[in-house]
Amino acid sequence: MNSISLSIIGFGNVGKGVAEVLYAKNRYFKEKYGAEIKVVSISDSSATLWNSEGINLEEALEVKRSFGSLKFWGQEYEIYSLSPNEVVEEIESDIVVDVTNDPNAGKWHLKALKAGKIVVTSNKPPVVFYYDDLISISHKKRIPYLFEATVMAGTPIITLLRTGIPADSVIKILGVLNGTTTFILNSIENGMNFQKALKRAQELGIAERDPSGDLKGIDAAYKAAILHNLAFRPIDFDKVQIEGIDSLSEDEVRMAKKKRKPFRLLASIEDGKIEVKPTRIPIDSPLAVNGTSNIVIIETDLLGKLIIKGSGAGIKETASGVVGDIIRAIRIQKDFTF
Known part of the structure; x- marks a missing residue:
């Protein structure tokens, strides 16, 4: 033993x-x-x-x-x-x-x-x-x-990139990597105002006492940088382009959902380039997740597109x-x- x-x-x-x-x-x-x-x-x-x-x-x-x-x-x-x-x-x-x-x-x-x-x-x-x-x-x-x-x-995205596809070269990764922002956006889409949505997320333990890292996109950017480090090479975090959901108005969020293209905080990762920003996603896209789910689409040269989805938070x-x-x-x- x-x-x-x-x-x-x-x-x-x-x-x-x-x-x-x-x-x-x-x-x-x-x-x-x-x-x-x-x-x-x-x-x-x-x-x-x-x-x-x-x-x-x-x-x-x-x-x-x-x-x-x-x-x-x-x-x-x-x-x-x-x-x-x-x-x-x-x-x-x-x-x-x-x-x-x-x-x-x-x-x-x-x-x-x-x-x-x-x-x-x-x-x-x-x-x-x-x-x-x-x-x-x-x-x-x-x-x-x-x-x-x-x-x-615990969703094994790191293991997948590290050892799961050794013959493949990654071309691009798209992901919704922060469940807190999705929960808040969902709540606003359903009529709740921003402050009440944030408070509810904090009460449920989904959002931190200081939620700025989530709302400003920093947490998602950290995760995107880690995926970039694995898929490509180490990246200078100062070069990551970051915009959080705090740039959105409640009306923008509700109108986007009404038009069947809801906002999600999307990370786009390519070799040497990371962009994290609120993006309108077609409602029938796998990226239009709800609740606290995270999702990543990995595009490779041999396998094409791989989708991995799971909980992005929780004890x-x-x-x-x-x-x-x-x-x-x-x-x-x-x-x-x-």
Whole structure:
């Protein structure tokens, strides 16, 4: 049986979702993959729990739910005040799992890889701004760097582009990559005003407390840049053309739907060029998605057009992508093919 130890950095909604899956499916992973997964540290914004023998995930989740912070655990585990950088440096673990929104996390991702630690992340900025360096060190050290959950949550678009179509050259990618904006546009189309639509999205956990990254198109642009990095080559994010749905009026949104060409925040990706902007989509097009669904159309030289559609958000869905990468890391340790 393969035994592997994890340090989980970030214990918000996604981090808790990852812990829940690891706890609930522990026996399943043992039986199907021969994988013994042990979480040796968990960090939230206030504290780090660290036990080399493994942390009781059920109890960690209960403490977080009850008190909102790991620092209130009590006396069962040692509680530390460690930065992510210090977690990477001081705690012995095979995999560092980054489920934070730290825009500077690329620096400690690099440090982890250099130290021989696998990195699994749902955090987009490192894969946008540090991609070339991260992949270079990953290959040099033969250490996987995995980031399925950065685009389309657990829907395996990253795996598809990375290993699923090795004979094909990608020509173009079109995608609706941000479920929050689609939800808001749908709500406006159905008569709700913008502020009420946004508030409803926040109440349902679809939109962040600070929704500017979604509304201004930044989140979709990050995801588009990651797909570009995989399909073509690393791109300078400053060259990405971005326009968000905050440029639209409610009347424009409703009129477009009435004319059967609703607006969706569309990412267009070609070699050396990314454009993200609200675009009118024929209502019978696969790109005219509703709710929080994401969709990508990949055009290649051999297969033509591939369509991949799935949930682009959600705790379970994102946890699927993160834990899937953990399992993938275990399976490729000996082979280094991913």
